[in-house]
Amino acid sequence: xxxxxxxxxxxxxxxxxxxxxxxxxxxLGFDAFFRSDHYLSMGNTDGLPGPTDAWITLAGLARExxxxxxxxxxxxxxxxxxxxxxxxxxxxxxxxxxxxELGLGAGxxxxxxxxxxxxxxxxKFARLEEQLAIVTGxxxxxxxxxFDFRGAYYQLTESPALPKPAQARIPVLIGGxxxxxxxxxxxxxxxxxxxxxxxxxxxxxxxGRVRAAAQEAGRDLGxxxxxxxxxxxxxxxxxxxxxRAAAIGREVDELRANGLAGTPAEVVDKIGRYAEIxxxxxxxxxxxxxxxxxLELISTQVQSQLS
Numbered sequence: 001x002x003x004x005x006x007x008x009x010x011x012x013x014x015x016x017x018x019x020x021x022x023x024x025x026x027x028l029g030f031d032a033f034f035r036s037d038h039y040l041s042m043g044n045t046d047g048l049p050g051p052t053d054a055w056i057t058l059a060g061l062a063r064e065x066x067x068x069x070x071x072x073x074x075x076x077x078x079x080x081x082x083x084x085x086x087x088x089x090x091x092x093x094x095x096x097x098x099x100x101e102l103g104l105g106a107g108x109x110x111x112x113x114x115x116x117x118x119x120x121x122x123x124k125f126a127r128l129e130e131q132l133a134i135v136t137g138x139x140x141x142x143x144x145x146x147f148d149f150r151g152a153y154y155q156l157t158e159s160p161a162l163p164k165p166a167q168a169r170i171p172v173l174i175g176g177x178x179x180x181x182x183x184x185x186x187x188x189x190x191x192x193x194x195x196x197x198x199x200x201x202x203x204x205x206x207x208g209r210v211r212a213a214a215q216e217a218g219r220d221l222g223x224x225x226x227x228x229x230x231x232x233x234x235x236x237x238x239x240x241x242x243x244r245a246a247a248i249g250r251e252v253d254e255l256r257a258n259g260l261a262g263t264p265a266e267v268v269d270k271i272g273r274y275a276e277i278x279x280x281x282x283x284x285x286x287x288x289x290x291x292x293x294x295l296e297l298i299s300t301q302v303q304s305q306l307s
Contacts, residue, residue, distance in 0.1 A: 001275050001306045002031040005295070006073055006229055006283035010038035010112075012047050015057060017289050022061045024292050025068055028299035032069035033061065034103070034283055037076050040112035044249065055088045062096035071101035073194065073229060073283060074175060077127060078107030078120060082134035082154060090139065090165040098166035103173035103194065104132060125181055127153050132189040136172065139165060175229075177202070179209060187213035192225040194283070197258065203228055204277040227281035228274055231259035234267050234298055244294060248287040260284065264301035271306065 005025045009018055022033040037054040041047025058070045070092070075085070085104075093100040106124040107113075113120035121127060130151040141147040141161035149156040174186040175194035183206075186193045193210045195203050207226050214224055233248070233255045235241030241262060245252045255261035260270055260282070271282060288294065 001271060001279075002281040003298070003303050003306065004032040004034055004069070004281060004283045005030050006034045006036075006285045007289060008036045008038070008285065008287060009052050009057070010036060010041050010047055011043075011045050011287065012041065012049070013052065013289050014049055015052055015060060018052065018057055019061065019064060020292070021286070021289050021295075022065055022068065022070075024295050026065050028295055029303060030068065030295075030299065031281070032071065032101070033065070034071045034073050034101075037072050037074065037079065038109060038112060039079075039118075040109065040115050042109075055092060058100065059092045059095055062092050062099070065096075065099075067099075069099050069101055070096055071171075071173070072103045073196070074103040074105035074173065076107035076109075077104060077131050078113060078118060078124065082131040083138065083156060083159065085131070086135045086138040087163065089135070089170060090163045093165035093167055093170055094163065096166070100165070100167070101171040101173060101192075102135070103175065104128070104135070105175065123153070129185060130154050132172070132174075132185065136189060137161075139170060173227075177206060179206075183209040183213035184217075186210050186224070187217040187219060190224060192227055192281070194227045194229060194281075196229040197231070197285075198228065199258070200273050200277060203274065203279065207278050225280050226278045227283065228279050229283035229285060231255060231261075232267070232284040232286060232294075232298065233259065233261040234264060234294065234302060236263065236297065236301075244288065244291065247291065264297070264305070267298075267302050268305045271302070 025033045039051040054072050089102050106128040110120050130153050138147050138161045147159045147161040171191040173192045173194050174190040176182045195206050233244045260267045
C-alpha cells in the first residue's frame with residue numbers, strides 16, 4: 001500500500017509551507033506529494049495569504065525535491081485549455097526528471113470561478129472527455145508528426161505536439177462517484193482511478209463499476225491502479241487524536257467514521273480493509289500543514305507497518 005500526502009492549499013498555505021511539507025514527505029519515506037487545484041477557500045477559513053496555483057507550485061517543487069512523485073487531485077478542466085495544460089504538465093515532468101502525475105477532473109466549485117472570472121460551462125463532463133483525448137493525444141504523438149483534433153469544444157490543427165514529457169507516459173488519474181460516465185472515462189484514459197472521501201462499501205461498489213467498464217473496453221484488469229483519498233488524523237492516544245481533530249475543526253467520531261482517524265493501530269487496520277477491496281494507494285488529506293509531527297507519527301507507526 002502506497003501512502004501519499006495530499007494537501008488543500010486553498011485553505012491557507014504559502015509556497016514555503018508547501019515546500020516544507022513536500023520535503024518532509026520525501027524525508028519521511030512517503031510515496032508522493034499531491035495538492036488540490038482550487039482558487040477559493042471552503043468552509044470557515046479566510047484562506048490567507050491566498051491561493052497558490054497548482055502547476056506553478058509543482059514546478060517549484062519539481063526542482064526542490066528528488067524522489068517523490070508530484071501531482072494533482074484534481075486539476076480542474078475549467079481552469080486551463082487542454083493544449084496549454086499538456087505543455088505545462090510536460091514541462092513540469094521534465095523539470096522533475098519524470099515524477100509527475102496528472103489528476104484531471106471536470107471542475108465543480110462554481111463560486112471560485114465567479115470570484116476569479118473563470119468561465120463555468122454547463123457541459124463540463126463532455127469538455128473533460130475532449131480534454132483527456134487532447135492531452136493524452138498530444139503526449140502520444142511521435143516527434144516529427146502532428147496532432148489534429150476536431151471536437152465540439154476544442155479544435156487543434158497541425159499541432160507539433162511538443163514538448164514531450166520526460167516519462168514515456170505520464171500517469172493520468174480520473175476519479176469520482178459517478179456511476180456511468182466516470183467509469184467509462186476511466187476505462188478509456190486512466191492509469192489510476194481514485195475515489196475521494198468514500199466508505200469502504202461505496203469504494204468497493206465504484207471500483208466494481210470501473211473494473212466492469214475496463215473489461216468491456218478490453219483492458220487488462222490489472223492495468224488500472226485503484227486508490228482512495230481520505231482525511232487523516234492520527235494520535236498516540238485519545239488526547240492527541242482530539243487535539244488534532246480540533247485543529248482542523250472536525251469531530252473525532254466523525255473522522256473515525258469517514259476518514260482515517262484514531263491510534264496508529266486503528267488506522268493500519270482500516271487501511272487494511274481498503275486494501276482488501278483492491279485499493280493500492282491512499283492519499284492522506286493533511287489539513288494542518290504546520291503539524292509535521294503528525295507526518296512523522298504516520299511514517300514511523302503507520303507506514304512502517306504497511307511495508
